Amino acid sequence: MQKRLVKFSLIASLAILLALPTVGLAVQNANVAGKWLLTISTPRGDSTITLNIEQDGSTLSGTSLREGQENSSELTGTIDGNNITLNMSMGGGGNRRGGGGGGGGGGRGGGGGRGARAWEGVVDGNTMSGEISFGGRGGGGGMAITWTATKQ
Numbered sequence: 001m002q003k004r005l006v007k008f009s010l011i012a013s014l015a016i017l018l019a020l021p022t023v024g025l026a027v028q029n030a031n032v033a034g035k036w037l038l039t040i041s042t043p044r045g046d047s048t049i050t051l052n053i054e055q056d057g058s059t060l061s062g063t064s065l066r067e068g069q070e071n072s073s074e075l076t077g078t079i080d081g082n083n084i085t086l087n088m089s090m091g092g093g094g095n096r097r098g099g100g101g102g103g104g105g106g107g108r109g110g111g112g113g114r115g116a117r118a119w120e121g122v123v124d125g126n127t128m129s130g131e132i133s134f135g136g137r138g139g140g141g142g143m144a145i146t147w148t149a150t151k152q
Contacts, residue, residue: 027081029058030123038064038149040132051075051086051149064088077119084128086119119147126151 033055040047053062053075060077075088121130129148 029055029079030082030084031055032060032079032084032123032128032151035152036128036149037152038147040145040147042145043143049088053077055079060084060086079123082123084121084123084130086121087117088119089117121147121149 032053034053036051036053038049038051040049048067050065051062052064052072053060058079060075060079062075063072064075065072073089075086077084077086077088079085117132119130119132121128127148127150129146131144131146133144
């Protein structure tokens with residue numbers, strides 16, 4: 001009788017141990033679908049980008065519209081748990097008005113519409129934040145821009 005109890009206890013313990021690794025392994029992706037107001041901070045001041053994000057599982061798509069632009073740009077990205085990567089151009093997709101949008105002033109022209117950059121960050125409820133780095137030419141220097149976004 002005691003041998004059966006020990007054998008049963010061992011089998012039950014083994015079954016529980018085998019089941020434990022599967023419990024809690026599926027990480028839920030943060031829900032980032034919707035409208036976000038993203039602010040980038042540079043030495044020359046802040047700039048605002050409106051994001052409209054659509055989410056299908058871990059795949060993100062949508063548009064970004066930088067202040068001072070008339071046309072939006074496409075954005076793509078991924079979400080893995082709370083880690084987000086957005087691929088979008090700093091340059092925007094429309095007309096540059098006045099003196100604020102060209103070349104790199106105020107952090108606005110860093111991408112210059114010349115292709116997407118990866119914006120990596122972390123989502124925390126209705127906010128997210130991160131940093132985007134711009135390397136200097138020839139491997140030297142460069143700067144990092146911090147960004148924060150709030151879900152609207």
